[in-house]
Amino acid sequence: MEPITTNISSRHFEQAAIDKGLSVTRSRKSLIISDGKSQVKVSNSLIGKQSPLTKVFNKKGASKLLLKTLGANVLEGYLFNAEERGRALAYAESLGWPVVIKPDDENKGRSVYVNVEGEDAFLTYFDRVAERYGTAFVEKQCEFATEYRFYCAGGRVLAVTRRVPANVVGDGISSVASLVKAKNRLKKERRYPRIKLDDEVARVLDKQGLSMDSVPDKGRTVPLRSTSNISTGGDSVEVMETIHPSYIEAVEAVFARLPDTFIAGFDVFIREMHEPASDSNWFICEVNRRPAVRMHIFPWEGEPKNIGKEIMEMLF
Numbered sequence: 001m002e003p004i005t006t007n008i009s010s011r012h013f014e015q016a017a018i019d020k021g022l023s024v025t026r027s028r029k030s031l032i033i034s035d036g037k038s039q040v041k042v043s044n045s046l047i048g049k050q051s052p053l054t055k056v057f058n059k060k061g062a063s064k065l066l067l068k069t070l071g072a073n074v075l076e077g078y079l080f081n082a083e084e085r086g087r088a089l090a091y092a093e094s095l096g097w098p099v100v101i102k103p104d105d106e107n108k109g110r111s112v113y114v115n116v117e118g119e120d121a122f123l124t125y126f127d128r129v130a131e132r133y134g135t136a137f138v139e140k141q142c143e144f145a146t147e148y149r150f151y152c153a154g155g156r157v158l159a160v161t162r163r164v165p166a167n168v169v170g171d172g173i174s175s176v177a178s179l180v181k182a183k184n185r186l187k188k189e190r191r192y193p194r195i196k197l198d199d200e201v202a203r204v205l206d207k208q209g210l211s212m213d214s215v216p217d218k219g220r221t222v223p224l225r226s227t228s229n230i231s232t233g234g235d236s237v238e239v240m241e242t243i244h245p246s247y248i249e250a251v252e253a254v255f256a257r258l259p260d261t262f263i264a265g266f267d268v269f270i271r272e273m274h275e276p277a278s279d280s281n282w283f284i285c286e287v288n289r290r291p292a293v294r295m296h297i298f299p300w301e302g303e304p305k306n307i308g309k310e311i312m313e314m315l316f
């Protein structure tokens with residue numbers, strides 16, 4: 001039997017179902033997987049039941065409150081109206097510079113400003129977000145910005161991927177521009193989103209005293225963005241086997257408090273993944289209701305995870 005869907009996640013689930021001898025039928029935009037007794041719906045990245053409460057995770061302001069209620073470690077953050085720039089500035093000052101400013105309900109790192117420091121920069125980026133979205137979310141910046149995606153299903157963590165912001169590694173001969181070109185060719189070959197070149201890249205290079213024409217030393221990793229989304233060219237590295245198991249337990253504990261939800265993707269900042277979790281060395285950045293499987297089944301580096309196979313074992 002040939003898979004009938006094209007979205008990477010649903011195709012992966014579909015293939016896993018076919019491999020297990022289950023039946024797959026299409027119903028409008030979703031797939032129904034069945035063993036003749038019970039059935040499970042797949043719609044793009046979403047599989048299984050999901051509490052309506054998780055809709056809150058589409059909004060960063062409300063999400064923060066729910067996560068706090070669930071007892072999760074989170075960074076301080078608050079949502080402001082466009083007219084509240086004075087209050088927002090006072091709040092940012094109370095958090096301490098730098099801060100992060102982002103839209104309440106966007107995703108994929110769109111309009112997220114990291115490393116915002118001082119009144120002028122704050123008001124510039126606050127207005128930029130607030131004018132476009134009507135509100136702006138101001139958050140304490142995590143000083144250890146290494147981020148991990150925990151793919152959770154059926155109460156368990158099935159994969160942990162380290163998300164590294166878009167970067168190039170110097171060879172002592174090539175300019176940043178040509179290193180980016182080469183890396184983007186590789187990204188294209190492996191069907192990964194390419195590194196987007198925009199103001200943010202120029203800003204991040206400038207902070208390191210570099211430009212697109214600089215030639216980084218051999219072996220030097222040059223970060224190109226301050227956000228780690230894979231969709232803007234970040235790398236995914238599978239670390240489930242090497243991360244300290246206490247983080248897996250901690251994320252599973254938060255996940256267990258989300259009733260009636262089969263899958264979720266937790267984005268977590270971790271100071272040092274080999275050290276055990278404490279109250280102050282990890283924070284949940286956000287929860288994704290429809291976590292894509294691609295970064296786990298085709299990691300840029302590390303052991304691929306067969307998420308679909310494990311999920312079919314759980315469900316049937």
Ligand SMILES: Nc1ncnc2c1ncn2[C@@H]1O[C@H](COP(=O)(O)OP(=O)(O)O)[C@@H](O)[C@H]1O
Nearest residue numbers: 100106107108109110112139140141142227228
């Ligand atoms: N408080 C923060 N401290 C440090 N980095 C952050 C913070 N918030 C966001 N980022 C960076 O920006 C990225 C996008 O922010 P996120 O809140 O996940 O928005 P989106 O929903 O657009 O992905 C994160 O993956 C992370 O790399």
Ligand SMILES: [Mg+2]
Nearest residue numbers: 108109267286
């Ligand atoms: Mg995100």
